[in-house]
Amino acid sequence: MIDEDLIILGLETSCDETAASVVRRKSQGKGEIISNIVRTQRAEHAKFGGVVPEIAARAHTEAIDKIIQTALSEANIDFKDLSGVAVTAGPGLIGGLLVGMMTAKAIALVHQIPFIAVNHLCAHALTVGLTNNLAPPYMLLLVSGGHTQLQWVKDIDDYTRLGSTIDDALGEAFDKTAKLLGLGFPGGPEVEKWAEKGDPHRFDLPRPLKGKPEANFSFSGLKTALRQQAEKLTPLNNKDISDLCASFQYALIDNLMERIEKACPKVKQLAPANSKPNFVVAGGVAANKPLREALSDFADQHEMTLTIPPANLCTDNAAMIAWAGAEYLSRGISHPLDYTAKSRWPLDQKAPALIGGGKAGVKA
Numbered sequence: 446m447i448d449e450d451l452i453i454l455g456l457e458t459s460c461d462e463t464a465a466s467v468v469r470r471k472s473q474g475k476g477e478i479i480s481n482i483v484r485t486q487r488a489e490h491a492k493f494g495g496v497v498p499e500i501a502a503r504a505h506t507e508a509i510d511k512i513i514q515t516a517l518s519e520a521n522i523d524f525k526d527l528s529g530v531a532v533t534a535g536p537g538l539i540g541g542l543l544v545g546m547m548t549a550k551a552i553a554l555v556h557q558i559p560f561i562a563v564n565h566l567c568a569h570a571l572t573v574g575l576t577n578n579l580a581p582p583y584m585l586l587l588v589s590g591g592h593t594q595l596q597w598v599k600d601i602d603d604y605t606r607l608g609s610t611i612d613d614a615l616g617e618a619f620d621k622t623a624k625l626l627g628l629g630f631p632g633g634p635e636v637e638k639w640a641e642k643g644d645p646h647r648f649d650l651p652r653p654l655k656g657k658p659e660a661n662f663s664f665s666g667l668k669t670a671l672r673q674q675a676e677k678l679t680p681l682n683n684k685d686i687s688d689l690c691a692s693f694q695y696a697l698i699d700n701l702m703e704r705i706e707k708a709c710p711k712v713k714q715l716a717p718a719n720s721k722p723n724f725v726v727a728g729g730v731a732a733n734k735p736l737r738e739a740l741s742d743f744a745d746q747h748e749m750t751l752t753i754p755p756a757n758l759c760t761d762n763a764a765m766i767a768w769a770g771a772e773y774l775s776r777g778i779s780h781p782l783d784y785t786a787k788s789r790w791p792l793d794q795k796a797p798a799l800i801g802g803g804k805a806g807v808k809a
């Protein structure tokens with residue numbers, strides 16, 4: 446263990462956010478964000494209804510130097526003040542990952558500081574250490590545009606998969622539904638907004654995998670059922686769109702809760718004896734209010750303590766990368782400069798690959 450304060454620069458370029466952040470980790474393990482700069486490429490990708498890898502990589506190249514300069518100047522520090530540089534090394538879009546990796550390696554080499562290669566999913570998983578000073582063990586639900594998985598986080602580098610999607614990610618299901626209904630991108634916030642005025646019981650949508658013993662997820666059948674309902678009603682009026690969004694969101698959340706419940710017996714076994722297990726949620730979909738409410742009820746019912754980082758640290762950012770880097774470096778872990786980027790990099794290396802679980806080349 447390194448017994449001193451660490452100041453880490455984090456870089457994130459795995460998908461469509463170019464981000465840099467400076468984070469301090471105090472010797473006792475408390476974290477503090479000193480600067481946190483995120484430049485989203487949303488506008489560049491919006492007209493394609495999804496992220497275009499080539500455009501993403503070029504946009505990272507154009508933006509990254511300036512973003513780093515801003516992060517350092519807002520933190521009022523120079524490269525020489527850094528204890529190390531951390532970067533997302535995977536999973537994600539390879540072109541973007543290479544931009545971040547090469548930049549971080551150059552900084553590490555020129556300034557002779559440790560280089561830390563961070564797993565983006567691991568960074569999402571550890572964010573509660575930064576925001577809530579919460580350390581493993583805990584159950585993690587990661588719900589983003591590219592991933593939907595349930596993990597038991599025993600330590601910062603020790604993960605056991607409890608469940609995963611077998612097709613679409615939860616955010617992807619929101620995005621595809623929004624696209625189908627002619628709403629904006631990213632679709633999650635749009636669907637949530639339209640759903641507020643809608644009737645969640647107008648359409649009876651399926652609950653994929655209901656009753657199955659493993660805590661896996663599937664959302665593609667729900668999305669198809671919604672498309673069929675929408676096609677029957679075309680042309681859609683505003684009431685139809687609201688009701689479709691509300692019914693979809695209701696079914697999705699109901700389905701998700703039924704699936705997560707299947708992991709509870711295992712969590713009770715894995716959690717320290719006589720303790721109330723911690724339940725942590727991360728990823729962009731955790732910004733969804735009805736989902737947050739459902740998760741809060743779920744945690745109460747199952748005697749778990751729920752922790753969700755603030756919405757801006759649930760979506761992609763570099764503070765979480767810097768923090769994960771700081772956690773590693775505090776244990777004396779850093780990486781060689783010939784470390785390679787990985788488009789696929791599951792948290793639980795022992796778990797067999799599931800179709801759709803931890804997919805390569807998608808938002809993480």
Ligand code: KG4
Binds near residue numbers: 637
């Ligand atoms: O974590 P994130 O910013 O990027 C990664 O995928 O890593 O998550 C983005 C995803 C998108 O699919 C977006 O539609 C979804 O999170 N999302 C939401 C909401 N805000 C963002 N989904 C549902 N409701 C929301 N309010």
Ligand code: ZN
Binds near residue numbers: 565589728760808809
């Ligand atoms: Zn992410």
